[in-house]
Amino acid sequence: MIDDRDIYPIDSPLIAELASELKAKDVMTYNVITLYPQQKVIQAKEIMRLKKISGIPIVDNENRIEGIISIDDIIHYLEIRDLEAAISKYMTRKVVTVLEDQSIIEVLKQFKRNKYGRFPVVDKDRVLKGIITPGDILVRLLQILENHMVQQQTERTVRKVKGFENDVNIDESKAFVLNFVIEGGDVSQAGEASSNLKRTLADTGRYSPIFLRKVAVVSYEAEVNVVIHAYRGTMTVLVTPDFVKIIIVDEGPGICDIDLALEPGWSTASEHVRELGFGAGMGLYNMKRWSDELMIESIPGEGTTVTAIININ
Amino acid sequence: MKLGDIAKLLDAKVIVGDTTALEMEIKIACGADLMSDVLAYTKEKTLLLTGLTQSQVIRTAELMDLNAVIFVRGKKPDQNAIRLAKEKDIPLLMTDLPLFESCGLLFGQGVRGCIEWRDRDD
Numbered sequence: 327m328i329d330d331r332d333i334y335p336i337d338s339p340l341i342a343e344l345a346s347e348l349k350a351k352d353v354m355t356y357n358v359i360t361l362y363p364q365q366k367v368i369q370a371k372e373i374m375r376l377k378k379i380s381g382i383p384i385v386d387n388e389n390r391i392e393g394i395i396s397i398d399d400i401i402h403y404l405e406i407r408d409l410e411a412a413i414s415k416y417m418t419r420k421v422v423t424v425l426e427d428q429s430i431i432e433v434l435k436q437f438k439r440n441k442y443g444r445f446p447v448v449d450k451d452r453v454l455k456g457i458i459t460p461g462d463i464l465v466r467l468l469q470i471l472e473n474h475m476v477q478q479q480t481e482r483t484v485r486k487v488k489g490f491e492n493d494v495n496i497d498e499s500k501a502f503v504l505n506f507v508i509e510g511g512d513v514s515q516a517g518e519a520s521s522n523l524k525r526t527l528a529d530t531g532r533y534s535p536i537f538l539r540k541v542a543v544v545s546y547e548a549e550v551n552v553v554i555h556a557y558r559g560t561m562t563v564l565v566t567p568d569f570v571k572i573i574i575v576d577e578g579p580g581i582c583d584i585d586l587a588l589e590p591g592w593s594t595a596s597e598h599v600r601e602l603g604f605g606a607g608m609g610l611y612n613m614k615r616w617s618d619e620l621m622i623e624s625i626p627g628e629g630t631t632v633t634a635i636i637n638i639n
Numbered sequence: 640m641k642l643g644d645i646a647k648l649l650d651a652k653v654i655v656g657d658t659t660a661l662e663m664e665i666k667i668a669c670g671a672d673l674m675s676d677v678l679a680y681t682k683e684k685t686l687l688l689t690g691l692t693q694s695q696v697i698r699t700a701e702l703m704d705l706n707a708v709i710f711v712r713g714k715k716p717d718q719n720a721i722r723l724a725k726e727k728d729i730p731l732l733m734t735d736l737p738l739f740e741s742c743g744l745l746f747g748q749g750v751r752g753c754i755e756w757r758d759r760d761d
Binding site for chain 1 (some may be wrong): 671675677679691694698699701
Protein backbone atom coordinates (compact mmCIF):
# COMPACT_ATOMS: atom_id res chain seq x y z
CA MET A 327 0.00 0.00 0.00
CA ILE A 328 1.31 3.40 -0.90
CA ASP A 329 0.61 6.03 1.68
CA ASP A 330 2.75 8.85 0.46
CA ARG A 331 0.19 11.35 -0.74
CA ASP A 332 2.85 13.44 -2.46
CA ILE A 333 2.90 11.10 -5.46
CA TYR A 334 -0.56 12.13 -6.64
CA PRO A 335 0.07 15.57 -8.15
CA ILE A 336 0.68 14.92 -11.85
CA ASP A 337 3.33 16.92 -13.68
CA SER A 338 4.10 14.70 -16.69
CA PRO A 339 1.91 15.50 -19.74
CA LEU A 340 2.16 11.87 -20.87
CA ILE A 341 0.99 10.53 -17.51
CA ALA A 342 -1.76 13.16 -17.39
CA GLU A 343 -2.96 12.07 -20.82
CA LEU A 344 -2.86 8.40 -19.89
CA ALA A 345 -4.61 9.07 -16.60
CA SER A 346 -7.49 10.90 -18.26
CA GLU A 347 -8.03 8.12 -20.80
CA LEU A 348 -7.78 5.25 -18.34
CA LYS A 349 -10.89 4.27 -16.39
CA ALA A 350 -11.15 2.72 -12.97
CA LYS A 351 -12.17 -0.60 -14.53
CA ASP A 352 -8.95 -0.67 -16.59
CA VAL A 353 -6.84 -0.53 -13.47
CA MET A 354 -8.83 -2.13 -10.65
CA THR A 355 -8.35 -5.59 -9.20
CA TYR A 356 -11.32 -7.75 -10.23
CA ASN A 357 -11.09 -10.66 -7.80
CA VAL A 358 -12.02 -8.86 -4.64
CA ILE A 359 -12.14 -10.65 -1.33
CA THR A 360 -15.42 -9.71 0.34
CA LEU A 361 -17.21 -10.64 3.56
CA TYR A 362 -20.79 -10.33 4.82
CA PRO A 363 -21.73 -8.05 7.74
CA GLN A 364 -22.78 -11.00 9.88
CA GLN A 365 -19.38 -12.71 9.64
CA LYS A 366 -16.95 -12.26 12.51
CA VAL A 367 -14.26 -9.57 12.75
CA ILE A 368 -11.74 -12.24 13.71
CA GLN A 369 -12.23 -13.80 10.24
CA ALA A 370 -11.58 -10.43 8.61
CA LYS A 371 -8.44 -10.03 10.71
CA GLU A 372 -7.13 -13.49 9.70
CA ILE A 373 -7.83 -12.94 6.00
CA MET A 374 -6.06 -9.58 6.10
CA ARG A 375 -3.07 -11.15 7.82
CA LEU A 376 -2.84 -14.14 5.45
CA LYS A 377 -3.53 -12.25 2.20
CA LYS A 378 -1.51 -9.23 3.30
CA ILE A 379 -4.31 -6.82 2.46
CA SER A 380 -5.37 -3.78 4.43
CA GLY A 381 -9.09 -3.58 3.75
CA ILE A 382 -12.06 -5.81 2.87
CA PRO A 383 -15.35 -4.59 1.36
CA ILE A 384 -18.44 -5.83 3.16
CA VAL A 385 -21.34 -6.71 0.86
CA ASP A 386 -24.92 -7.93 1.03
CA ASN A 387 -26.27 -10.99 -0.82
CA GLU A 388 -26.55 -8.94 -4.03
CA ASN A 389 -22.88 -7.95 -3.78
CA ARG A 390 -23.84 -4.36 -3.01
CA ILE A 391 -21.51 -2.36 -0.78
CA GLU A 392 -22.60 -2.24 2.85
CA GLY A 393 -19.36 -1.10 4.38
CA ILE A 394 -15.67 -1.68 4.48
CA ILE A 395 -13.41 -3.02 7.18
CA SER A 396 -9.85 -1.76 7.32
CA ILE A 397 -6.78 -2.13 9.52
CA ASP A 398 -7.93 0.90 11.52
CA ASP A 399 -11.23 -0.82 12.32
CA ILE A 400 -9.39 -4.02 13.27
CA ILE A 401 -7.10 -2.09 15.65
CA HIS A 402 -10.17 -0.65 17.31
CA TYR A 403 -11.65 -4.14 17.69
CA LEU A 404 -8.39 -5.54 19.08
CA GLU A 405 -8.22 -2.78 21.69
CA ILE A 406 -11.68 -3.71 22.94
CA ARG A 407 -10.95 -7.48 22.74
CA ASP A 408 -14.44 -8.09 21.38
CA LEU A 409 -13.51 -11.51 20.01
CA GLU A 410 -16.92 -12.81 18.95
CA ALA A 411 -18.14 -9.54 17.40
CA ALA A 412 -19.75 -9.44 13.97
CA ILE A 413 -18.14 -7.31 11.28
CA SER A 414 -21.21 -5.07 11.14
CA LYS A 415 -20.30 -3.73 14.56
CA TYR A 416 -16.87 -2.44 13.58
CA MET A 417 -17.00 -1.79 9.86
CA THR A 418 -17.01 1.68 8.35
CA ARG A 419 -20.44 2.32 6.88
CA LYS A 420 -19.80 5.58 5.07
CA VAL A 421 -17.81 4.01 2.26
CA VAL A 422 -16.23 6.20 -0.43
CA THR A 423 -16.62 4.30 -3.69
CA VAL A 424 -15.71 5.10 -7.28
CA LEU A 425 -17.65 4.19 -10.39
CA GLU A 426 -16.11 1.70 -12.79
CA ASP A 427 -16.25 4.23 -15.64
CA GLN A 428 -14.65 7.03 -13.67
CA SER A 429 -11.37 8.24 -15.11
CA ILE A 430 -8.17 7.47 -13.24
CA ILE A 431 -7.44 11.15 -12.91
CA GLU A 432 -10.68 11.56 -10.92
CA VAL A 433 -9.83 8.50 -8.84
CA LEU A 434 -6.43 10.00 -8.09
CA LYS A 435 -8.14 13.23 -6.98
CA GLN A 436 -10.38 11.16 -4.72
CA PHE A 437 -7.33 9.57 -3.14
CA LYS A 438 -5.93 13.03 -2.58
CA ARG A 439 -9.16 14.30 -0.95
CA ASN A 440 -9.79 11.25 1.26
CA LYS A 441 -7.16 9.63 3.36
CA TYR A 442 -8.15 6.09 2.40
CA GLY A 443 -5.82 3.48 1.05
CA ARG A 444 -8.39 1.88 -1.32
CA PHE A 445 -11.75 2.46 -2.93
CA PRO A 446 -14.28 -0.22 -3.80
CA VAL A 447 -15.26 0.15 -7.47
CA VAL A 448 -19.03 -0.13 -8.05
CA ASP A 449 -21.56 0.13 -10.84
CA LYS A 450 -24.48 2.55 -10.73
CA ASP A 451 -26.45 0.15 -8.48
CA ARG A 452 -23.60 0.10 -5.92
CA VAL A 453 -22.78 -3.48 -6.87
CA LEU A 454 -19.13 -4.21 -6.15
CA LYS A 455 -17.05 -4.73 -9.31
CA GLY A 456 -13.52 -4.40 -8.05
CA ILE A 457 -11.14 -2.59 -5.76
CA ILE A 458 -8.55 0.02 -6.55
CA THR A 459 -5.48 1.26 -4.71
CA PRO A 460 -2.92 3.95 -5.60
CA GLY A 461 -0.47 1.08 -6.11
CA ASP A 462 -2.72 -0.47 -8.81
CA ILE A 463 -2.72 2.84 -10.67
CA LEU A 464 1.01 3.26 -10.37
CA VAL A 465 1.70 -0.28 -11.62
CA ARG A 466 -0.65 0.17 -14.58
CA LEU A 467 0.85 3.52 -15.56
CA LEU A 468 4.35 2.07 -15.35
CA GLN A 469 3.30 -0.87 -17.54
CA ILE A 470 1.91 1.51 -20.15
CA LEU A 471 5.05 3.62 -20.03
CA GLU A 472 7.22 0.54 -20.42
CA ASN A 473 5.20 -0.73 -23.40
CA HIS A 474 5.39 2.72 -24.91
CA MET A 475 9.18 2.74 -24.59
CA VAL A 476 9.59 -0.82 -25.93
CA GLN A 477 7.47 0.08 -28.96
CA GLN A 478 9.62 3.12 -29.60
CA GLN A 479 12.79 1.09 -29.23
CA THR A 480 11.94 -1.65 -31.67
CA GLU A 481 11.29 0.73 -34.52
CA ARG A 482 13.65 0.12 -37.41
CA THR A 483 15.33 3.20 -38.73
CA VAL A 484 16.69 3.16 -42.26
CA ARG A 485 18.98 5.98 -43.28
CA LYS A 486 20.27 6.31 -46.81
CA VAL A 487 23.38 8.28 -45.98
CA LYS A 488 24.73 8.41 -49.50
CA GLY A 489 23.32 7.01 -52.75
CA PHE A 490 21.02 3.96 -52.68
CA GLU A 491 18.58 5.81 -54.86
CA ASN A 492 18.14 3.06 -57.44
CA ASP A 493 18.07 -0.68 -57.17
CA VAL A 494 21.06 -2.26 -58.81
CA ASN A 495 20.74 -5.32 -60.99
CA ILE A 496 23.42 -7.86 -60.33
CA ASP A 497 24.54 -10.44 -62.85
CA GLU A 498 24.95 -13.29 -60.38
CA SER A 499 26.99 -15.41 -62.76
CA LYS A 500 29.77 -12.81 -62.62
CA ALA A 501 29.56 -12.14 -58.89
CA PHE A 502 30.95 -13.96 -55.87
CA VAL A 503 30.41 -13.68 -52.15
CA LEU A 504 32.89 -13.61 -49.26
CA ASN A 505 31.75 -14.19 -45.68
CA PHE A 506 33.52 -13.17 -42.48
CA VAL A 507 32.62 -13.52 -38.81
CA ILE A 508 33.38 -10.65 -36.44
CA GLU A 509 33.57 -11.30 -32.70
CA GLY A 510 32.59 -8.41 -30.46
CA GLY A 511 34.56 -7.24 -27.47
CA ASP A 512 38.23 -7.82 -28.22
CA VAL A 513 39.49 -4.64 -29.82
CA SER A 514 43.02 -6.00 -30.20
CA GLN A 515 41.68 -8.57 -32.70
CA ALA A 516 39.74 -6.00 -34.73
CA GLY A 517 40.88 -5.84 -38.33
CA GLU A 518 41.33 -9.57 -39.03
CA ALA A 519 38.27 -9.74 -41.28
CA SER A 520 39.12 -6.55 -43.15
CA SER A 521 42.71 -7.64 -43.56
CA ASN A 522 41.56 -10.97 -45.04
CA LEU A 523 39.11 -9.22 -47.32
CA LYS A 524 41.71 -6.81 -48.61
CA ARG A 525 44.25 -9.57 -49.16
CA THR A 526 41.73 -11.75 -50.99
CA LEU A 527 40.83 -8.89 -53.33
CA ALA A 528 44.45 -7.79 -53.77
CA ASP A 529 45.54 -11.33 -54.66
CA THR A 530 43.31 -11.33 -57.72
CA GLY A 531 45.47 -8.54 -59.13
CA ARG A 532 42.40 -6.95 -60.68
CA TYR A 533 41.99 -3.91 -58.47
CA SER A 534 43.70 -0.54 -58.16
CA PRO A 535 45.45 0.40 -54.89
CA ILE A 536 43.02 3.28 -54.32
CA PHE A 537 40.03 0.96 -54.67
CA LEU A 538 41.58 -1.54 -52.26
CA ARG A 539 42.22 1.25 -49.76
CA LYS A 540 38.61 2.40 -49.93
CA VAL A 541 37.44 -1.15 -49.30
CA ALA A 542 39.94 -1.48 -46.46
CA VAL A 543 38.88 1.72 -44.68
CA VAL A 544 35.16 1.05 -44.98
CA SER A 545 35.38 -2.58 -43.86
CA TYR A 546 37.89 -1.82 -41.09
CA GLU A 547 35.84 1.01 -39.58
CA ALA A 548 32.71 -1.13 -39.76
CA GLU A 549 34.55 -4.03 -38.16
CA VAL A 550 35.91 -1.83 -35.37
CA ASN A 551 32.37 -0.56 -34.75
CA VAL A 552 31.10 -4.12 -34.35
CA VAL A 553 33.96 -5.01 -32.02
CA ILE A 554 33.52 -1.86 -29.92
CA HIS A 555 29.74 -1.69 -29.72
CA ALA A 556 28.16 -5.06 -30.54
CA TYR A 557 28.27 -8.64 -29.28
CA ARG A 558 29.01 -10.24 -32.63
CA GLY A 559 28.51 -9.66 -36.30
CA THR A 560 29.06 -10.86 -39.82
CA MET A 561 30.51 -9.19 -42.85
CA THR A 562 29.24 -10.32 -46.22
CA VAL A 563 30.97 -8.98 -49.29
CA LEU A 564 29.41 -9.27 -52.72
CA VAL A 565 32.04 -8.78 -55.40
CA THR A 566 30.76 -7.93 -58.87
CA PRO A 567 32.63 -6.71 -61.95
CA ASP A 568 31.47 -3.13 -61.29
CA PHE A 569 31.42 -2.73 -57.54
CA VAL A 570 31.71 -4.43 -54.17
CA LYS A 571 28.86 -4.36 -51.72
CA ILE A 572 29.85 -4.76 -48.07
CA ILE A 573 27.07 -5.70 -45.66
CA ILE A 574 27.92 -5.71 -41.96
CA VAL A 575 25.18 -7.07 -39.71
CA ASP A 576 25.62 -7.01 -35.95
CA GLU A 577 23.73 -8.08 -32.86
CA GLY A 578 24.12 -5.18 -30.51
CA PRO A 579 22.57 -2.11 -28.99
CA GLY A 580 21.80 -0.47 -32.33
CA ILE A 581 22.04 3.25 -32.96
CA CYS A 582 19.45 5.50 -31.34
CA ASP A 583 20.14 8.56 -33.46
CA ILE A 584 21.82 7.81 -36.78
CA ASP A 585 22.19 11.46 -37.80
CA LEU A 586 23.99 12.19 -34.56
CA ALA A 587 26.23 9.13 -34.98
CA LEU A 588 27.26 10.42 -38.42
CA GLU A 589 28.54 13.70 -36.97
CA PRO A 590 32.36 13.68 -36.97
CA GLY A 591 33.54 13.51 -33.36
CA TRP A 592 30.36 12.09 -31.84
CA SER A 593 31.08 8.88 -29.97
CA THR A 594 29.82 6.65 -27.17
CA ALA A 595 33.01 4.57 -27.01
CA SER A 596 34.77 3.83 -23.74
CA GLU A 597 38.04 5.30 -22.56
CA HIS A 598 39.71 1.93 -23.23
CA VAL A 599 38.65 2.01 -26.88
CA ARG A 600 39.88 5.59 -27.19
CA GLU A 601 43.30 4.57 -25.87
CA LEU A 602 43.54 2.19 -28.81
CA GLY A 603 43.18 5.08 -31.23
CA PHE A 604 39.53 4.52 -32.05
CA GLY A 605 36.21 5.65 -30.66
CA ALA A 606 36.85 9.25 -31.62
CA GLY A 607 33.60 9.45 -33.51
CA MET A 608 35.16 9.26 -36.96
CA GLY A 609 34.04 5.76 -37.96
CA LEU A 610 30.76 6.38 -39.78
CA TYR A 611 32.12 9.64 -41.10
CA ASN A 612 35.09 7.80 -42.62
CA MET A 613 32.80 5.16 -44.11
CA LYS A 614 30.68 7.86 -45.68
CA ARG A 615 33.76 9.57 -47.04
CA TRP A 616 35.29 6.49 -48.66
CA SER A 617 32.21 4.68 -49.94
CA ASP A 618 30.16 5.54 -53.00
CA GLU A 619 26.91 4.50 -51.41
CA LEU A 620 26.12 4.01 -47.73
CA MET A 621 23.00 2.92 -45.90
CA ILE A 622 22.53 2.35 -42.17
CA GLU A 623 19.65 0.38 -40.69
CA SER A 624 19.23 0.08 -36.97
CA ILE A 625 16.84 -1.34 -34.43
CA PRO A 626 17.76 -0.05 -30.99
CA GLY A 627 18.21 -3.01 -28.68
CA GLU A 628 18.67 -5.47 -31.53
CA GLY A 629 21.44 -4.38 -33.85
CA THR A 630 22.72 -2.44 -36.78
CA THR A 631 23.19 -3.24 -40.45
CA VAL A 632 25.57 -1.14 -42.50
CA THR A 633 25.61 -1.56 -46.27
CA ALA A 634 28.29 0.15 -48.32
CA ILE A 635 28.95 0.07 -52.03
CA ILE A 636 32.32 0.92 -53.49
CA ASN A 637 32.53 1.25 -57.25
CA ILE A 638 35.45 -0.35 -58.99
CA ASN A 639 35.88 2.45 -61.52
CA MET B 640 64.67 10.66 -47.79
CA LYS B 641 65.69 7.09 -47.00
CA LEU B 642 64.21 5.38 -43.95
CA GLY B 643 67.74 4.65 -42.73
CA ASP B 644 68.59 8.38 -42.84
CA ILE B 645 65.39 9.17 -40.98
CA ALA B 646 66.42 6.68 -38.30
CA LYS B 647 69.76 8.53 -37.92
CA LEU B 648 68.08 11.97 -37.90
CA LEU B 649 65.63 10.99 -35.14
CA ASP B 650 68.18 8.82 -33.35
CA ALA B 651 65.66 6.00 -33.75
CA LYS B 652 66.12 2.33 -33.01
CA VAL B 653 64.98 -0.16 -35.64
CA ILE B 654 62.67 -2.78 -34.09
CA VAL B 655 61.44 -4.48 -37.27
CA GLY B 656 63.07 -4.09 -40.68
CA ASP B 657 66.15 -5.22 -42.55
CA THR B 658 68.69 -3.26 -44.62
CA THR B 659 66.39 -3.34 -47.66
CA ALA B 660 63.66 -1.68 -45.59
CA LEU B 661 66.07 1.06 -44.54
CA GLU B 662 66.70 1.86 -48.21
CA MET B 663 63.01 2.70 -48.64
CA GLU B 664 62.40 6.22 -49.95
CA ILE B 665 60.06 8.32 -47.76
CA LYS B 666 58.42 11.40 -49.28
CA ILE B 667 55.26 11.72 -47.18
CA ALA B 668 54.67 11.40 -43.45
CA CYS B 669 51.79 11.69 -41.04
CA GLY B 670 51.79 12.31 -37.28
CA ALA B 671 48.69 11.02 -35.50
CA ASP B 672 47.54 9.26 -32.34
CA LEU B 673 44.09 8.69 -33.73
CA MET B 674 43.83 5.70 -36.06
CA SER B 675 40.52 6.92 -37.46
CA ASP B 676 42.25 10.09 -38.61
CA VAL B 677 44.91 7.98 -40.28
CA LEU B 678 42.15 6.02 -42.01
CA ALA B 679 40.45 9.24 -43.04
CA TYR B 680 43.34 11.20 -44.40
CA THR B 681 46.51 9.29 -45.22
CA LYS B 682 47.63 8.27 -48.67
CA GLU B 683 49.54 5.13 -49.47
CA LYS B 684 53.34 5.10 -49.16
CA THR B 685 53.25 7.25 -46.06
CA LEU B 686 55.41 7.08 -42.95
CA LEU B 687 53.31 7.10 -39.79
CA LEU B 688 54.65 8.73 -36.61
CA THR B 689 52.56 7.90 -33.57
CA GLY B 690 52.53 7.60 -29.79
CA LEU B 691 50.18 4.63 -29.87
CA THR B 692 51.90 1.26 -29.60
CA GLN B 693 49.39 -1.57 -29.90
CA SER B 694 48.67 -3.86 -32.77
CA GLN B 695 45.84 -1.69 -34.13
CA VAL B 696 48.52 0.70 -35.36
CA ILE B 697 50.10 -2.08 -37.41
CA ARG B 698 46.67 -3.19 -38.62
CA THR B 699 45.98 0.35 -39.78
CA ALA B 700 49.36 0.56 -41.50
CA GLU B 701 48.70 -2.73 -43.25
CA LEU B 702 45.22 -1.79 -44.44
CA MET B 703 46.32 1.65 -45.61
CA ASP B 704 49.54 0.45 -47.31
CA LEU B 705 51.65 2.70 -45.13
CA ASN B 706 55.42 2.50 -45.61
CA ALA B 707 56.62 2.25 -42.04
CA VAL B 708 55.77 3.25 -38.46
CA ILE B 709 57.89 5.25 -36.02
CA PHE B 710 56.87 5.23 -32.36
CA VAL B 711 57.64 8.55 -30.69
CA ARG B 712 58.14 9.71 -27.06
CA GLY B 713 60.18 6.59 -26.29
CA LYS B 714 57.17 4.29 -26.49
CA LYS B 715 57.90 0.65 -27.09
CA PRO B 716 55.37 -1.42 -29.02
CA ASP B 717 53.90 -4.51 -27.37
CA GLN B 718 54.76 -8.04 -28.50
CA ASN B 719 51.55 -8.47 -30.51
CA ALA B 720 52.35 -5.34 -32.49
CA ILE B 721 55.90 -6.51 -33.21
CA ARG B 722 54.70 -9.98 -34.26
CA LEU B 723 52.08 -8.52 -36.59
CA ALA B 724 54.57 -6.07 -38.11
CA LYS B 725 56.99 -8.93 -38.87
CA GLU B 726 54.17 -10.95 -40.38
CA LYS B 727 53.00 -8.06 -42.56
CA ASP B 728 56.55 -6.88 -43.32
CA ILE B 729 56.07 -3.37 -41.97
CA PRO B 730 59.23 -1.68 -40.64
CA LEU B 731 58.98 -0.38 -37.04
CA LEU B 732 61.26 2.22 -35.46
CA MET B 733 61.23 3.97 -32.11
CA THR B 734 62.60 7.34 -31.03
CA ASP B 735 62.70 9.21 -27.73
CA LEU B 736 61.75 12.45 -29.48
CA PRO B 737 58.21 13.76 -29.10
CA LEU B 738 55.80 13.72 -32.03
CA PHE B 739 56.03 17.42 -32.85
CA GLU B 740 59.83 17.52 -32.87
CA SER B 741 60.09 14.32 -34.90
CA CYS B 742 57.72 15.72 -37.52
CA GLY B 743 59.53 19.06 -37.47
CA LEU B 744 62.91 17.46 -38.17
CA LEU B 745 61.47 15.45 -41.08
CA PHE B 746 59.68 18.47 -42.51
CA GLY B 747 62.96 20.39 -42.37
CA GLN B 748 64.47 17.71 -44.56
CA GLY B 749 61.76 18.03 -47.19
CA VAL B 750 59.33 15.30 -46.10
CA ARG B 751 55.77 16.52 -46.65
CA GLY B 752 52.35 15.94 -45.16
CA CYS B 753 49.91 13.30 -46.26
CA ILE B 754 46.71 15.32 -46.50
CA GLU B 755 46.00 17.24 -49.64
CA TRP B 756 44.06 19.60 -47.43
CA ARG B 757 44.04 22.41 -49.97
CA ASP B 758 42.02 20.21 -52.32
CA ARG B 759 39.66 18.75 -49.73
CA ASP B 760 36.05 19.24 -50.56
CA ASP B 761 34.29 17.53 -47.63
